[in-house]
Amino acid sequence: MDPRTAAFEVIRMVNEYRVSQAISVAAMLGIADHIKDGKRSAVDLASLTGTHPRALYRLLRALAAAGIFHEAEDGQFSLTPLGGALRSDAEHSAAPWAAFVGRPYYRQAWSDLLYSIQCGRNAFRHAHGKGVWEYRAEHPEESGIFDLAMAANSRGVAAAILAAYDFSRFPVIMDVGGGQGALLAEILAANPRSRGILFDQPHVVAAAGRVMAEKGVAERCDIVGGDFLAALPSAADALLLKWILHDWDDETNISILKNCRKAMRADGKLLVFEAVLAPPNEGATAKFADLNMLVAPGGEERTAEEFRSLLAKGGFEVADIIEAGPRISVIEARPV
Numbered sequence: 483m484d485p486r487t488a489a490f491e492v493i494r495m496v497n498e499y500r501v502s503q504a505i506s507v508a509a510m511l512g513i514a515d516h517i518k519d520g521k522r523s524a525v526d527l528a529s530l531t532g533t534h535p536r537a538l539y540r541l542l543r544a545l546a547a548a549g550i551f552h553e554a555e556d557g558q559f560s561l562t563p564l565g566g567a568l569r570s571d572a573e574h575s576a577a578p579w580a581a582f583v584g585r586p587y588y589r590q591a592w593s594d595l596l597y598s599i600q601c602g603r604n605a606f607r608h609a610h611g612k613g614v615w616e617y618r619a620e621h622p623e624e625s626g627i628f629d630l631a632m633a634a635n636s637r638g639v640a641a642a643i644l645a646a647y648d649f650s651r652f653p654v655i656m657d658v659g660g661g662q663g664a665l666l667a668e669i670l671a672a673n674p675r676s677r678g679i680l681f682d683q684p685h686v687v688a689a690a691g692r693v694m695a696e697k698g699v700a701e702r703c704d705i706v707g708g709d710f711l712a713a714l715p716s717a718a719d720a721l722l723l724k725w726i727l728h729d730w731d732d733e734t735n736i737s738i739l740k741n742c743r744k745a746m747r748a749d750g751k752l753l754v755f756e757a758v759l760a761p762p763n764e765g766a767t768a769k770f771a772d773l774n775m776l777v778a779p780g781g782e783e784r785t786a787e788e789f790r791s792l793l794a795k796g797g798f799e800v801a802d803i804i805e806a807g808p809r810i811s812v813i814e815a816r817p818v
């Protein structure tokens with residue numbers, strides 16, 4: 483590649499944050515839902531979304547040039563296949579994640595990435611004076627937006643997890659830090675003889691009853707609010723930890739794992755769902771997720787070896803690591 487092309491390419495990559503924020507704003511405004519049944523002008527959309535008509539037009543034409551919407555000759559906007567993923571009723575809607583990623587409080591942590599790189603500490607805490615979970619507990623709107631993003635992501639990978647792992651042998655499955663219960667609801671729906679326990683912070687599980695009812699599994703699932711750093715309800719046959727260990731440092735994870743060990747039957751299984759870091763020069767998604775862990779919750783993504791070592795310190799032996807999809811592996815462990 484010649485030096486000028488290389489410079490253009492790097493500048494294009496650097497400027498991608500603008501595309502990200504523009505998509506996020508379109509998701510926050512629910513533009514895709516407003517044009518799912520037919521095209522509309524920016525003026526109509528501005529009146530439906532309470533926004534400035536000319537500014538909204540500029541957002542929409544930029545996103546049309548990026549392939550998210552289509553701008554017709556008459557200035558009306560419709561959905562492209564990419565934009566269809568921003569519909570709230572899309573089969574795998576990207577809207578909740580897109581809306582979350584652009585939230586100013588969260589972007590602020592990313593803006594402070596240099597701080598984390600210089601000192602190794604958590605940029606979110608530096609920017610806000612508290613950790614992400616404390617911040618969200620104090621800001622219910624942000625907590626709700628984050629929880630919906632997690633639920634959408636969990637639904638997106640649930641089919642791959644169900645295809646990769648057989649849960650039917652477990653009478654009681656507890657999802658520890660299971661958010662609003664999206665993954666557990668899918669697992670219970672696919673395994674009618676299993677019962678579930680959903681465990682997360684009280685303000686997060688408050689929305690779980692509806693999620694369970696929508697999948698028809700409410701009667702087979704107990705919903706428990708609490709603190710996994712303190713104690714868990716006991717006697718589950720399988721404990722799930724999805725996107726939990728990557729949020730924390732090793733020391734905190736060892737406390738969580740010890741609490742899991744106490745809560746599980748002797749022949750139980752711990753199932754960790756995380757991205758496993760790829761060898762050098764591969765797996766950019768997980769390696770950028772790792773930077774996200776550094777700046778936002780203060781954790782890290784890990785290699786298979788790092789998971790084995792961490793789980794051993796928490797009293798578990800890894801029995802198997804199954805790659806369920808590009809973003810998710812199932813790490814099966816047993817208590818030792």
Ligand SMILES: C[S@@+](CC[C@H](N)C(=O)[O-])C[C@H]1O[C@@H](n2cnc3c(N)ncnc32)[C@H](O)[C@@H]1O
Binds near residue numbers: 662681683
């Ligand atoms: C990255 S999210 C993952 C949610 C869910 N497992 C999923 O994959 O969709 C981490 C979850 O940990 C929960 N969490 C954080 N601190 C917690 C604590 N001390 N006790 C219980 N849950 C906690 C959060 O509320 C959040 O739902």
